[in-house]
Amino acid sequence: MAHTEFVGQSAEIPCTTTATINAAATAAATAAFKYKFGDEGYLLDYHGTKVCYPMYESLPVVERFQANDKDICIASFPKSGTNLMAAIVWMILHDGDPKVPHLEYALPGMPPNMLPANTLNKQAGPRVFYTHLGYNALPESIKTHAKVIYIARNPKDVIVSTNYFFRALKFKQFTGTVQETFQSFMNNVCAFGPYFDHVAGYRRHVSDMANLFFITYEEMVQDVENIIKRVARFLGKELDNMQISNIMRCCSREQMQNNHTTNLAHLHQLGLMDFNVSPFMRKGIIGDWKNHFSPELNRQVDKWIEQEQQRLHNELKGFHFQYETYNIAA
Numbered sequence: 277m278a279h280t281e282f283v284g285q286s287a288e289i290p291c292t293t294t295a296t297i298n299a300a301a302t303a304a305a306t307a308a309f310k311y312k313f314g315d316e317g318y319l320l321d322y323h324g325t326k327v328c329y330p331m332y333e334s335l336p337v338v339e340r341f342q343a344n345d346k347d348i349c350i351a352s353f354p355k356s357g358t359n360l361m362a363a364i365v366w367m368i369l370h371d372g373d374p375k376v377p378h379l380e381y382a383l384p385g386m387p388p389n390m391l392p393a394n395t396l397n398k399q400a401g402p403r404v405f406y407t408h409l410g411y412n413a414l415p416e417s418i419k420t421h422a423k424v425i426y427i428a429r430n431p432k433d434v435i436v437s438t439n440y441f442f443r444a445l446k447f448k449q450f451t452g453t454v455q456e457t458f459q460s461f462m463n464n465v466c467a468f469g470p471y472f473d474h475v476a477g478y479r480r481h482v483s484d485m486a487n488l489f490f491i492t493y494e495e496m497v498q499d500v501e502n503i504i505k506r507v508a509r510f511l512g513k514e515l516d517n518m519q520i521s522n523i524m525r526c527c528s529r530e531q532m533q534n535n536h537t538t539n540l541a542h543l544h545q546l547g548l549m550d551f552n553v554s555p556f557m558r559k560g561i562i563g564d565w566k567n568h569f570s571p572e573l574n575r576q577v578d579k580w581i582e583q584e585q586q587r588l589h590n591e592l593k594g595f596h597f598q599y600e601t602y603n604i605a606a
Contacts, residue, residue, distance in 0.1 A: 308384040312449040313442060319465060325410035325474070327380065328467035334382035337393040341379070341415050346401030347422035348511065350376070353474045354408050354467060355437035356429035357493035360527060361507075364500075365404055365425065367523040368508050368515065379407040408468040411477035422487065423511065426478040429493035430597040431471055432565035432577060435461055439568075454568045462580050472584040476591035494562050494598040500524055563600045 311317040311329040320332040327335065343349070348365055352358045366374035377392035388394060396403055407414065418424065439457040442450040457466075464470040482490050489510045496503045504523050508515050515523075569577065585592055 310384065313452075314450075314465075319467070323410070323413040324477075325413040326465065326467065326469050327409070327413070330382045330384050330386075331380050332382075333384075333386075334380045334391050334393060337388060337391050338380050338409075339415060341393045341396070341417065343415065343417040343420075343422040344401060344403075345421050346403070347418070348402055348404045349379075349414075349418050349422045349424045350404070350406040350427070351411075351414070351424055351478065352406070352408065352427040353429070353434065353469075353471055355434050355441060357427045357496055358406050358408075360493075360496055361425060361427050361491075362404070362406055363527045364496075364504055364507055364523060365511070367526055368504070368511060368513050369402060369404065376404050376406055379405045380409060410468070410474045411481065419485070423489070424478075424485075424487055425489045425491065425507065425510070427491055427493055427496070428475045428479070428595075428597075430562075430565075430599050431461070431581060432569065432574075432599055433493075433562065434471070435577070436565050436568050438466070455573055458573065458577060458580075462576075472588055472592075476588040479595055480591040492598065497562055500527065562598065565599070 309330065315329075318329050319326040320329070320335075321327075322332060322335055348369075350358060350361050350365060352361075362376040363374045366376055377396065379393055379396070381392050392405065396405060407418075411419075435458050436454055438461075439452065439454045442457070443452070452460075460466040461469065461471050468474065478488065479490060481488055489507065491503065491506075501520060501524055504520055504527075505515070565574075581597075
């Protein structure tokens with residue numbers, strides 16, 4: 277593995293074209309999207325996962341996807357650390373910028389041959405991709421053959437991160453508060469929810485699925501060196517100290533925030549996402565919910581969490597969410 281840093285050149289847009297692209301792309305994107313957040317056709321229940329528009333239009337192709345023993349699938353509920361894990365896995369296997377496609381990604385009117393579930397079939401292994409589909413919605417070949425890495429993040433920080441992300445995505449046309457975002461989680465009308473069923477769906481298979489690696493975002497943030505070593509072992513790779521240090525540097529938040537491949541700056545340049553509301557990669561810290569939750573909202577969220585953990589007691593037995601940073605050396 278060469279000791280280089282991400283460069284991200286493929287996502288750059290000449291500045292002279294940005295203003296023109298912004299206006300045209302924003303208008304075109306907004307018009308092309310038939311459903312916005314909250315519309316009746318926005319979500320489709322697919323084997324227990326509420327897949328959002330237009331992602332659900334890719335599902336017939338996703339169903340036919342055939343994984344093999346060399347494939348690596350990174351699974352998570354949205355805004356749970358997918359980008360960081362994708363960068364770590366890519367750097368363990370390759371050199372350079374992460375190129376990890378979203379399996380069920382789709383845009384309105386996207387030709388079938390451009391859907392990631394189809395383009396992946398043309399790639400040589402090991403193929404690395406990510407998904408937000410719940411366990412029961414995953415193609416059977418992935419469960420059977422691929423190595424699956426699942427990342428769980430505490431729901432309070434996920435709610436806050438989702439609120440910023442959805443408000444920044446112009447085609448979602450979402451202007452809601454953190455309280456309203458929580459209501460969508462509680463009422464199971466959030467994209468790729470229900471949240472607790474998503475986490476529990478993977479967690480219940482930790483003991484009976486040898487090809488599943490379950491990790492939390494909080495563990496990644498607090499001890500990335502150890503996580504890199506553990507993920508490498510899971511993937512059957514040996515890394516020396518220099519390689520580990522290089523991955524840690526390239527996958528640091530500062531590096532990824534400044535890398536056009538991982539920060540998705542082209543979405544802002546194209547007018548599809550408003551980075552003035554929130555960049556794609558925001559804070560990524562543990563406990564940011566404390567800056568956004570009122571005491572009353574925190575009480576409501578705690579009640580919801582307690583009810584859901586009781587409902588899914590058997591699936592989540594022994595698993596605890598971490599809501600604040602603690603000293604891992606203590």
